[in-house]
Amino acid sequence: MKTTDSAVQIKNPGQNQIYAIQMREITKTFGSVVANKKVMLDLKKGEILSLLGENGSGKTTLMNMLSGIYHPDEGYIFINGKEVSIQSPRDAYKYGIGMIHQHFTLVDVFTAAENVILGLNDGSKFDRKEVSRKVSEIASRYGFEIDPEKKIYEMSVSQKQTLEIIKALYRGADILILDEPTAVLTPQETDKLFAVMRNMKKDGKSIIIITHKLNEVMEISDRVAVLRKGEYIGCVDTSETSPQALTDMMVGRATTLDIDRPDPVDPEPRLVIEGLTCIDHEGVKRLDNVSFTANSGEILGIAGIAGSGQKELLEAIAGLYPVSKGTITYKPKDKSEMSLVGMDPLLIKKSGIAMSFVPEDRLGMGLVGSMGMTGNMMLRSWRKNRGFFVNRKDPNQLANQILKNLEVVTPSTEFPVRRLSGGNVQKVLVGREIASAPAVLMTAYAVRGLDINTSYTIYNLLTEQKTKGVAVIYVGEDLDVLLALCDRLIVLCGGQVSGVVDCRNITKEEVGLLMTKYRKEGASHD
Amino acid sequence: MTKANLAHDPLIRISKREDIPMWKSWLVRIIGLLLALVVSGIVIVCITHINPFMVFAKMASGSFGSWIKNTNAAGETVEVLTISTKRIWVTIRDIMTLLCISVGLAPAFAMKFWNVGAEGQVLVGGIATVACMKYFTGLPTIVLVLVMIVVSMLAGAIWGFFPGFFKAHWNTNETLFTLMMNYIAIQITSFMVAVWENPPGSNSVGVINRNDQYGWLPSLFSDVPNKDFGWNVIIVLIVTVAVFIYLRYSKQGYEISVVGDSVNTARYAGIRVKKVYIRTMAISGAICGLAGFVAVSGASHTISTSTAGGRGFTAIIVAWLAKFNTFTMILISALLVVLDKGASEIASSYGINEYVSQIITGIILFFLLGSEFFINYQLKFRHNKGAEPPAAKPVQAPAANTDNEDKEANE
Numbered sequence A: 001m002k003t004t005d006s007a008v009q010i011k012n013p014g015q016n017q018i019y020a021i022q023m024r025e026i027t028k029t030f031g032s033v034v035a036n037k038k039v040m041l042d043l044k045k046g047e048i049l050s051l052l053g054e055n056g057s058g059k060t061t062l063m064n065m066l067s068g069i070y071h072p073d074e075g076y077i078f079i080n081g082k083e084v085s086i087q088s089p090r091d092a093y094k095y096g097i098g099m100i101h102q103h104f105t106l107v108d109v110f111t112a113a114e115n116v117i118l119g120l121n122d123g124s125k126f127d128r129k130e131v132s133r134k135v136s137e138i139a140s141r142y143g144f145e146i147d148p149e150k151k152i153y154e155m156s157v158s159q160k161q162t163l164e165i166i167k168a169l170y171r172g173a174d175i176l177i178l179d180e181p182t183a184v185l186t187p188q189e190t191d192k193l194f195a196v197m198r199n200m201k202k203d204g205k206s207i208i209i210i211t212h213k214l215n216e217v218m219e220i221s222d223r224v225a226v227l228r229k230g231e232y233i234g235c236v237d238t239s240e241t242s243p244q245a246l247t248d249m250m251v252g253r254a255t256t257l258d259i260d261r262p263d264p265v266d267p268e269p270r271l272v273i274e275g276l277t278c279i280d281h282e283g284v285k286r287l288d289n290v291s292f293t294a295n296s297g298e299i300l301g302i303a304g305i306a307g308s309g310q311k312e313l314l315e316a317i318a319g320l321y322p323v324s325k326g327t328i329t330y331k332p333k334d335k336s337e338m339s340l341v342g343m344d345p346l347l348i349k350k351s352g353i354a355m356s357f358v359p360e361d362r363l364g365m366g367l368v369g370s371m372g373m374t375g376n377m378m379l380r381s382w383r384k385n386r387g388f389f390v391n392r393k394d395p396n397q398l399a400n401q402i403l404k405n406l407e408v409v410t411p412s413t414e415f416p417v418r419r420l421s422g423g424n425v426q427k428v429l430v431g432r433e434i435a436s437a438p439a440v441l442m443t444a445y446a447v448r449g450l451d452i453n454t455s456y457t458i459y460n461l462l463t464e465q466k467t468k469g470v471a472v473i474y475v476g477e478d479l480d481v482l483l484a485l486c487d488r489l490i491v492l493c494g495g496q497v498s499g500v501v502d503c504r505n506i507t508k509e510e511v512g513l514l515m516t517k518y519r520k521e522g523a524s525h526d
Numbered sequence B: 001m002t003k004a005n006l007a008h009d010p011l012i013r014i015s016k017r018e019d020i021p022m023w024k025s026w027l028v029r030i031i032g033l034l035l036a037l038v039v040s041g042i043v044i045v046c047i048t049h050i051n052p053f054m055v056f057a058k059m060a061s062g063s064f065g066s067w068i069k070n071t072n073a074a075g076e077t078v079e080v081l082t083i084s085t086k087r088i089w090v091t092i093r094d095i096m097t098l099l100c101i102s103v104g105l106a107p108a109f110a111m112k113f114w115n116v117g118a119e120g121q122v123l124v125g126g127i128a129t130v131a132c133m134k135y136f137t138g139l140p141t142i143v144l145v146l147v148m149i150v151v152s153m154l155a156g157a158i159w160g161f162f163p164g165f166f167k168a169h170w171n172t173n174e175t176l177f178t179l180m181m182n183y184i185a186i187q188i189t190s191f192m193v194a195v196w197e198n199p200p201g202s203n204s205v206g207v208i209n210r211n212d213q214y215g216w217l218p219s220l221f222s223d224v225p226n227k228d229f230g231w232n233v234i235i236v237l238i239v240t241v242a243v244f245i246y247l248r249y250s251k252q253g254y255e256i257s258v259v260g261d262s263v264n265t266a267r268y269a270g271i272r273v274k275k276v277y278i279r280t281m282a283i284s285g286a287i288c289g290l291a292g293f294v295a296v297s298g299a300s301h302t303i304s305t306s307t308a309g310g311r312g313f314t315a316i317i318v319a320w321l322a323k324f325n326t327f328t329m330i331l332i333s334a335l336l337v338v339l340d341k342g343a344s345e346i347a348s349s350y351g352i353n354e355y356v357s358q359i360i361t362g363i364i365l366f367f368l369l370g371s372e373f374f375i376n377y378q379l380k381f382r383h384n385k386g387a388e389p390p391a392a393k394p395v396q397a398p399a400a401n402t403d404n405e406d407k408e409a410n411e
Helices: A004-011 A059-066 A089-094 A112-117 A128-142 A157-170 A187-202 A214-220 A243-251 A310-317 A345-350 A362-366 A373-381 A393-405 A422-435 A452-467 A479-485 A508-515 B002-008 B022-048 B052-061 B085-110 B118-135 B141-170 B174-196 B230-249 B251-261 B263-268 B273-300 B311-321 B326-350 B354-376 B382-386 B389-410
Strands: A019-030 A033-044 A048-052 A074-079 A082-084 A097-100 A175-179 A206-211 A223-228 A231-237 A269-279 A285-295 A298-303 A325-330 A355-358 A440-444 A471-475 A488-493 A496-502 B012-016 B065-071 B077-083 B377-381
Touching: A019 A059, A019 A206, A033 A048, A033 A059, A033 A074, A033 A206, A033 A223, A048 A059, A048 A187, A048 A214, A048 A243, A059 A097, A059 A175, A059 A206, A089 A097, A097 A157, A112 A128, A112 A157, A128 A157, A128 A187, A157 A175, A157 A187, A187 A206, A187 A214, A206 A214, A214 A243, A223 A243, A231 A243, A243 A508, A269 A310, A269 A471, A285 A298, A285 A310, A285 A325, A285 A471, A285 A496, A298 A452, A298 A479, A298 A508, A310 A355, A310 A440, A310 A471, A355 A362, A355 A422, A362 A422, A362 B263, A373 A393, A373 A422, A373 B251, A393 A422, A422 A440, A422 A452, A440 A452, A452 A471, A452 A479, A479 A508, A488 A508, A496 A508, B022 B052, B022 B354, B052 B065, B052 B326, B052 B354, B065 B085, B065 B326, B077 B085, B085 B118, B085 B230, B085 B251, B085 B273, B085 B311, B085 B326, B118 B141, B118 B174, B118 B273, B118 B311, B141 B174, B141 B273, B230 B251, B230 B273, B230 B326, B251 B263, B251 B273, B263 B273, B311 B326, B311 B354, B326 B354, B354 B377
Parallel strands: A033 A231, A048 A206, A048 A223, A097 A175, A175 A206, A298 A471, A298 A488, A355 A440, A440 A471
Antiparallel strands: A019 A033, A019 A074, A074 A082, A223 A231, A269 A285, A269 A325, A488 A496, B012 B377, B065 B077
């Protein structure tokens, strides 16, 4: 029987000497969303390859297909020149692939050694001493510092990551995939990690590092592969490229978008934020001394790599995220100003502040998935009428109005919104938020996952609100759209404002650099 | 490649159904019931060697009457079903008690708050009722009944308040918490039984106020107590309708649905989630407490640790099968009680072990619950799935070859 495997070997005899991994024409879809489209990737033996791309460009999905978490819908994977089918993380280890995920997969109450051995099923007895010895041996070979008897809950984030890498090496991984390993590290820890990576490379390991920090790409990698919107853009040698060139590859060439952008009319400060600092329940600073003003009659864009504090910023304003320091002041027209810090959504509403918020998590926060359009309209209005019973008549009218105006495709206004398509869900949410005649309208990733036409519908709705004098805050991820839609743009990086720019006089590349601006202080790490 | 890929596809895949028409879901249920009868028929024949059809007939009639041996004109012995009003009323009474508990669970369950503490909430409601019957002497019946209703609901509400309060403030696990509260209630009941023991040494409370029937829920259609249980029906049906309206049309009911769907959405909409937790659990406990009153004043006129008798847990099945719709709960409660009565009937009339009849009940419930699985999920077999993508497969192979050639060219 002649298999494809042997055919490949015959045709490419030299390849298994050079490449540890070759991915060909990899396509992966989730429902109607295409995460990877005919992606190619080559990893040479003994090299460090950076996988670069904006958030949502499909980096992690691609790597998950190597580590056996997903299986490609189409395409081929070759390991050492041999075609393989990786069905599970166990398979991945069989082929010598170990992935270190962003979220660690360790058991808190176990020791380091116990975690290393967990899930290994080679029939041998668990010999604590032997495992500890091997762990120490691996650690000393590559320059890790680890105590095999330490419990996970006593470890720092950096130690946990070290352990994850050791775990992969213990299982004989020759190919290591690190998913944004530096996101959780301080600069000093990052340096240490890079030293270890260089040692591993010297030892003949092949490494893929997923990142979007350009300076790190330049520092550590031999080659860089770039993905954009699920597609493979290209692969270059690090020595022959520059951060500027990489940014161009990452964000793509400026495309002209046909979005009508009228100039703001009589902008006046509506929402003033000063020195806003938020700390999450783990003690990590999510927002660090953020200050800006949102004006009426203007769309204020917020750009940044995902997780730079956009979610926390909007939720803090909406009264859903605790504020540690700073002020949020609402300045209504012809009325005295109000401080929003310490208010919850109910108080904000009762104070007569017309604030609308389209959150990122549409079904998990903005809507009630199991209810129909009418039930979801009530989310804003059910308190309005007096008495014990809810008024369903007006919300139903509103639902029908939105259904007609925004062309929502649904069997009826009672059909659970959970079962509508993403675009229709978003129309319902945006429609409702705009219908309450807001003075401030905040939207987070309002067009994520939507097709072009629906996206334009949303853009036009937002611009219409702007011309009505609403202060619109638009958190987005597509720089082309941000620059074409917004009047001013705030760039967030690691919870800090790394720039406030005028959208009419800036290039995408400049914004891209602000987004990935390296901060020695490491705002999000302390 | 193609072959290797297929071999890894599982033989059967389970996927969630998008939608199922009403008739189809009922068809699944009916098929489930028929299968249950076939399987239990086989079990009956294997264990008891009795004609299964006769067993089913007796099971179905157990709630309405009893089979009495008669000699007909030809001198043969035949069994004739004698309908008994008394028996029907007892069946209705038991349906109502179970229904009341299930309805009590509905608000908590609609909030995705897994109240498994109905057993305890019923018991404290029952204790409160007995206390009223014993200590509030000399009140007119109507006043006493109202007092008992209020006090039993209050007791149940307190029992529901604690798990709600702790969940709201410290995010405790409500399932464990409500379950533990059951044991506290059982211990308190044991203690109260010892206090109220009558006659001394019997280790039971006995029938309370047997002579003057003070505090007994009266009959609706006659002056003789225990002749019918019409008031039980009225009280429980009022609650059933009220809870239905409360959940569906009131603002508080709306809050419950939103909290049940997503706590984050509730916060976003300005709903005070903690308050909703506590309030809803108090209501849930109150209705279960009322069920304790119905069980004591309206039925047994006594209290023991088995007053709730596992109905607090059976009610969970009722609530789930009815998908928290209180009207559907009437049907489900009736079905479960009729099954239970039928099981005892065949046990006594054939002199067989009661476990046999419980096996039959178990089989029927298993198939009913199982049919819910097939209503929500569908099975996809491998060869069906294989039929979808083959169009893409042949295209792949040459594409890969081209790549490899490109590769060569590059080098």
